[in-house]
Amino acid sequence: MTKLSVNINKIATLRNARGGNMPNVVQVAKDAEKFGAQGITIHPRPDERHIRYQDAHDLKQIVATEYNIEGNPIDKFLELVLELKPTQATLVPDAVDAITSNAGWDTVKHEGYLKEIISELKRNGIRTSIFVDPSLEMIEGAAKTGADRIELYTEAFAHQYSLGNTTAVQPYAQCATLANKLGLGVNAGHDLSLHNIQFFKENVPHLLEVSIGHALICEAIYQGLEQVIQHYLTKLK
Template identity: 60%
Template sequence: MTRLSVNINKIATLRNARGGNNPDVIKVAIDCERFGAQGITVHPRPDERHIRYKDVLMLRDVVTTEFNIEGYPDERYVNMMHEVKPGQATLVPDPPNAITSNAGWDTIKHAAFLRDIVQEIKSLGVRVSIFVDPSPRMVEGAIAVGADRVELYTEPYAVEYLVNKEIAIKPYIESAKVAHAGGIGVNAGHDLDLNNLKYLHQNIPHLDEVSIGHALVSDALYYGLENTIQLYLKQLKS
């Protein structure tokens, strides 16, 4: 079964736009789980422009499915892993001022750095996923440094899907096969939505988890949060 982890960064962005606590990020996370989500994802950045450090601490105490914390593995992030010990740490290569993640790790070039970070975080009992482009070579690099999973960066898929979905999916199928053969799991995320998720799920073998935030929160404005989560789960059951 492919699990749905809801990224709630956009909920925090909306809250921070006016100050106060509306919408309540913690309540939304609890509701997402109640409505069927099988995980909660956050990506706290140093400037706290959406998810704040105190949000992470509060979510640690209420998330009952799986808590996935994304981030660039600097000292701040690694210290957070020691304190929070989430279910999963997803390592992304983007700098602190990036709007959103827009490329995967070069797991060959940064192998020594990643190997040390992966070893430290795994020693805490936390699963480690490395965010990579859909490249068998980058997946092999993630396997070599000891990652438990890779998260395939799916923006290129989402863009090409509108033109030729067979071409769009091909590198993801190849990368997923390499990951499975190497004994690690496969996650996917970025720009997945109700239009392209089903095809991805039907064609990528051994897909463990998808992390979806922006599109899901946007759809919830029209369909409501509970109904939207059910719509996304439906794409993962067919």
């Protein structure tokens, strides 16, 4: 079964909009795990506009499943990850002013840079994943960095699938096949939802984990967090 990691950034966004501690990020993480989530993902950004660095520390104390911290490996981010030693660090090439992740790494151009960071993370017992576009060249480059996994950036698939273009999944299937052949684990995330997740899972081999936040939280507004998580788990079997 493909694991579901729930990204709780949007819970922090809602909390920060009003101040105080409602909704409580830590409690939501506990509840998500209780409802069946097999991981918790956060993506702290330098401006702390949603997840705060203190949240990362607080969550470390209570996450009982897999703890995935993703972000651009600037010094502050690396210091946080090396201190907390989460299950997985997902490296994402976010611009400082990016609203959300919008591109994967050029693993050829940045091979040396990524190698250095990944070797340090792995020395500290942290599983590493690189956020990449569905390009065979980028998968080959990722394998050379020493990463444990890649996370396929799925926005293009989600957009095309919503238009009825089911062939949009093919590059992802090809990349997952190559990644597996090269010894890389396969994760995926961005704009995956209850609408498209089962089709993606059924057509992309070797899928170990999906990280889902925005869609899952939006769906939970209507259906409730527990029911939505159960729906995802069913579709990922």
